[in-house]
């Protein structure tokens with residue numbers, strides 16, 4: 001069940017220009033959130049912007065009643081959010097989303113993310129640390145936008161960073177490196193992914209061809225976050241031109257089994 005809180009902002013970490021990690025005191029959310037869920041933030045008391053902004057939960061610090069999220073300044077809403085100060089109250093609803101990451105019976109896992117898609121996967125990696133061998137592949141455009149290397153390194157067995165231009169780590173796309181590795185290694189029990197749609201499509205195809213279960217987290221444009229406005233529809237894999245079928249990212253997702261959705 002989601003809670004509506006005025007959560008105190010207790011820490012701000014400016015990771016780089018226009019990229020912030022916020023830590024908020026949110027007992028009810030910290031106690032109940034699952035990896036893969038998100039919160040909806042009302043960034044201002046003014047009429048504009050009226051719609052809440054969906055942001056993934058990056059880290060659940062359950063014992064301290066703290067929830068952390070990382071966001072990039074993209075437009076008006078995230079700009080206003082970035083101007084908050086320590087001690088300010090933030091109007092949040094969460095945890096939201098019914099589709100969450102499944103870690104039951106997982107012994108060998110792969111996580112693959114592109115760019116800011118790594119944020120919703122960190123808490124999952126932390127959760128897997130004690131139960132599975134996890135190999136993580138993070139892809140970025142270039143060296144300047146590589147983030148969270150140390151954080152992910154601490155919670156996995158092997159981390160591979162790629163950059164499109166080769167300015168850091170391995171040159172090329174993370175999905176190509178994963179594909180090559182999977183030719184040489186034992187198949188993992190599951191692949192978890194989040195990132196740009198072309199990357200997710202390739203992950204979906206790879207998982208299908210190797211018969212590996214796969215969960216993907218989608219970040220469709222979303223308004224209400226609670227299944228009321230129906231703005232964040234994605235086509236199901238059963239969908240056809242004649243009979244289109246949809247699910248909603250905010251309700252059914254944001255995490256889906258990859259075979260269930262058409263990317």
Ligand SMILES: Cc1cc2nc3c(=O)[nH]c(=O)nc-3n(C[C@H](O)[C@H](O)[C@H](O)COP(=O)(O)OP(=O)(O)OC[C@H]3O[C@@H](n4cnc5c(N)ncnc54)[C@H](O)[C@@H]3O)c2cc1C
Pocket residue numbers: 038049051052053054055056057069070071072073074075076077078079116119120218219220221222223254
């Ligand atoms: C489930 C989910 C989780 C997300 N997690 C993160 C995260 O952890 N970190 C992060 O930086 N961003 C995340 N996003 C994207 C983030 O919600 C948008 O960047 C943000 O809403 C932009 O708002 P804005 O007012 O700054 O931009 P504007 O472009 O001015 O926003 C206008 C409207 O479009 C919507 N919108 C714009 N871009 C997006 C987008 N890419 N996805 C969804 N809605 C959008 C906004 O909600 C708003 O209603 C997530 C999106 C979803 C759906």
